[in-house]
Amino acid sequence: MAVEMLYFAWVREAVGRGGETIEPPAEVVTVADLLDWLGGHSRPHAAAFADRGRLRAAVDQRFAPLDAPIAGAREIAIFPPVTGG
Amino acid sequence: MIRVVVQPEPIDTAAELALAEAEAGGAGAVASFTGLVRADDGVTALELEHYPGMTEAALRHLANEAVERWALLGATVVHRVGRMTPGERVVFVAAAASHRAAALEACAYLIDRLKTDAPFWKRELRGDAARWVETREGDIAASARWLAE
Numbered sequence: 001m002a003v004e005m006l007y008f009a010w011v012r013e014a015v016g017r018g019g020e021t022i023e024p025p026a027e028v029v030t031v032a033d034l035l036d037w038l039g040g041h042s043r044p045h046a047a048a049f050a051d052r053g054r055l056r057a058a059v060d061q062r063f064a065p066l067d068a069p070i071a072g073a074r075e076i077a078i079f080p081p082v083t084g085g
Numbered sequence: 086m087i088r089v090v091v092q093p094e095p096i097d098t099a100a101e102l103a104l105a106e107a108e109a110g111g112a113g114a115v116a117s118f119t120g121l122v123r124a125d126d127g128v129t130a131l132e133l134e135h136y137p138g139m140t141e142a143a144l145r146h147l148a149n150e151a152v153e154r155w156a157l158l159g160a161t162v163v164h165r166v167g168r169m170t171p172g173e174r175v176v177f178v179a180a181a182a183s184h185r186a187a188a189l190e191a192c193a194y195l196i197d198r199l200k201t202d203a204p205f206w207k208r209e210l211r212g213d214a215a216r217w218v219e220t221r222e223g224d225i226a227a228s229a230r231w232l233a234e
Contacts, residue, residue, distance in 0.1 A: 085199050
């Protein structure tokens with residue numbers, strides 16, 4: 001099923017785009033699996049996702065850990081820790 | 086009343102405070118906090134990026150939590166996005182309550198939690214050099230304190 005990916009801050013810069021539509025295979029179960037899968041197809045993605053400790057995620061606009069399942073998700077965002085205020 | 090705004094325009098604190106007072110019927114106290122762009126170590130501009138849709142939902146969630154926890158009569162969160170310069174307002178929060186303690190505490194809660202629970206990212210510019218701001222440990226601790234209580 002198609003998933004909308006969104007990237008913010010330096011993750012967006014490293015990937016080289018603000019978002020994309022993807023169709024991950026069934027064996028991609030968690031957000032971390034998704035990062036592995038995307039990184040396996042593209043060098044910029046692999047570089048952007050290399051240091052997992054610096055990445056945070058949101059699944060359908062709610063913060064989620066990287067081991068969160070993505071089944072049924074329509075929108076997944078990857079970004080650095082937030083720095084508002 | 087809960088008012089949550091994410092805007093590229095400058096924040097009009099006088100108008101926001103007047104609105105907070107007018108909308109909070111029966112309140113004995115309106116407290117507010119205004120965050121400014123710091124001019125420290127050569128920063129010439131600040132750029133604020135956010136996650137449209139999720140940002141507003143996250144801020145509304147925090148405002149709802151504050152209203153419930155301190156029985157507020159009103160809560161306001163206004164956050165600016167885009168490019169701004171030192172001295173400009175980047176964030177404004179206000180809380181209206183029957184008494185001052187609740188209003189003051191709720192303001193501290195809103196700004197502390199906002200820093201860790203809303204999807205904003207800051208980039209500092211020093212002339213032509215740009216740097217994404219890293220999360221401060223002190224901010225994480227300040228936010229976690231409210232959840233532990």
